Amino acid sequence: MIGIVFLTVVSILIFLGLAHRVLDRLYLTDRSGLLFIGAMIIGSFIDIPLWRNPDITLNVGGGLLPLFLAMYVLFKAGSGKEVFRTIVGILLTIGIIYGVNRLYRYDTAEGFIEPQYLWAIIAALVGYLIGRSRRLAFIVAILGILALDIVHIFETVATKTNSATRIGGGGVFDTIVIAGVLAVLLAELIGESREYLQGGPASTGRDPELLAGLQEPNTFEEDEKK
Numbered sequence: 119m120i121g122i123v124f125l126t127v128v129s130i131l132i133f134l135g136l137a138h139r140v141l142d143r144l145y146l147t148d149r150s151g152l153l154f155i156g157a158m159i160i161g162s163f164i165d166i167p168l169w170r171n172p173d174i175t176l177n178v179g180g181g182l183l184p185l186f187l188a189m190y191v192l193f194k195a196g197s198g199k200e201v202f203r204t205i206v207g208i209l210l211t212i213g214i215i216y217g218v219n220r221l222y223r224y225d226t227a228e229g230f231i232e233p234q235y236l237w238a239i240i241a242a243l244v245g246y247l248i249g250r251s252r253r254l255a256f257i258v259a260i261l262g263i264l265a266l267d268i269v270h271i272f273e274t275v276a277t278k279t280n281s282a283t284r285i286g287g288g289g290v291f292d293t294i295v296i297a298g299v300l301a302v303l304l305a306e307l308i309g310e311s312r313e314y315l316q317g318g319p320a321s322t323g324r325d326p327e328l329l330a331g332l333q334e335p336n337t338f339e340e341d342e343k344k
Contacts, residue, residue, distance in 0.1 A: 119162070119291065119292060120292045120295075120296070121162070121180070121291045121292035121293075121294070121295035121296065122159055122162065122295075124292075124295045124296060124299050125155045125158060125159055125295060128155060128299060129152055129155050129156075132148050132151050132152055132155075133148075133152070135148070137151070139306075140252055140302055140306065143251070143252040143253045143256075144187070144191050144252075144253065144256065145190070145191060145194050154183065154187065157179070157183055158179040158180070158183050158184070158295075159179060160178075160179065161177070161178030161179030161180075161182065161183055162177065162178070162179030162180055162287075162291050163179070164177070164178040164179065165177050165178070165284060165287055166178065166182070168285075171280065172271075172274050172275070172279075172280045172281060172282060172283065173282040173283070174271060174282070174283050174285070175282075175283070175284050175285065175287065176284075176285045176286065176287075177284055177285060177286040177287030177288075177290075177291060179286070179291060180286030180287055180290055180291030180294050180295070181264060181267075181284075181285040181286020181287065181290075181294075182286070184260045184264065184286065184294050184298065185260070185261070185264055185286075187260075188256070188257045188260040188261050191253055191256070191257055192204060192257050195253060200249075200253075200254055200257075203248050203249060203254055203258070204248075204249075204254065204257050204258055204261065206248060207244055207245060207248035207249065207254070207257075207258030207261075207262060208258060208261050208262045208265050210244050210248065210262075211240065211241050211244045211245070211258065211259075211262025211263070211265070211266070212262065212265055212266060212269060214240055214244060215237050215240050215241070215262075215266060216266075216269070218236065218237075218240065219233075222236065234289040234290065234292055234293040235292075235293070235296065237263065237266070237293050237297070238259075238263070238292075238293045238294075238296035238297040238300060239296075239297075239300065241258070241259040241262045241263050241293075241297040241301070242255070242259050242296075242297050242298075242300035242301040242304055243304070244258060244259070244262065245257070245258035245259035245262065245297070245301040245304075246301055246304040246305050246308065249301075249305070250305070250309075251305055251309075252302050252305040252306060252309075255301035255302060255304065255305040256298050256301050256302050256305075258301070259297040259298050259300070259301035260294060260297065260298050262297070263290065263293050263294045263297050264285065264286060264294065267283060267284075267285040267286065267290060268285070270283055271283050271285075
């Protein structure tokens with residue numbers, strides 16, 4: 119399973135101390151991040167039955183835990199603007215992937231990429247473009263893919279196809295993991311590149327007084343003494 123491979127690589131990066139800043143944005147420590155990844159891997163083999171006829175199950179590792187983390191990070195941020203962007207990002211992810219599904223050829227002999235990987239790339243791109251931060255990019259990518267499974271359930275009921283749905287399970291587990299990791303990676307690389315090209319954080323639109331205090335922390339103390 120490529121999703122488990124991705125999680126293993128991320129675990130190694132965390133263990134080496136190379137993912138500390140990203141974990142901070144997700145309100146996680148190195149230890150809690152490793153525990154969460156371990157729980158996802160174990161949970162990927164566990165399905166919780168939700169409904170019968172059609173059969174609907176919720177995968178713990180690919181559905182329940184990512185949903186919990188995304189909602190935790192979103193509400194921890196506590197910003198109405200971020201909630202609004204998340205909703206817009208989810209709707210865009212659903213709309214774009216739904217449209218691509220109508221046009222893309224799934225025949226492996228003709229298609230250039232497996233559909234679940236294509237969905238992950240789309241979700242990651244939408245997540246970054248809407249969120250423009252590691253935190254929001256991750257949230258939008260994760261919730262966008264999970265929302266697609268919910269849409270599939272409604273389609274199944276409406277068309278009476280009686281096909282089973284594993285929310286976050288099967289190939290969707292790989293899609294969610296790749297989408298989340300890729301979204302954060304895009305935000306990290308592009309954000310750092312933009313900051314470097316703009317000459318550092320001074321030109322990123324932050325409060326000039328705050329930046330001055332960060333760069334010269336003794337300045338304000340001296341002003342107060344005067």
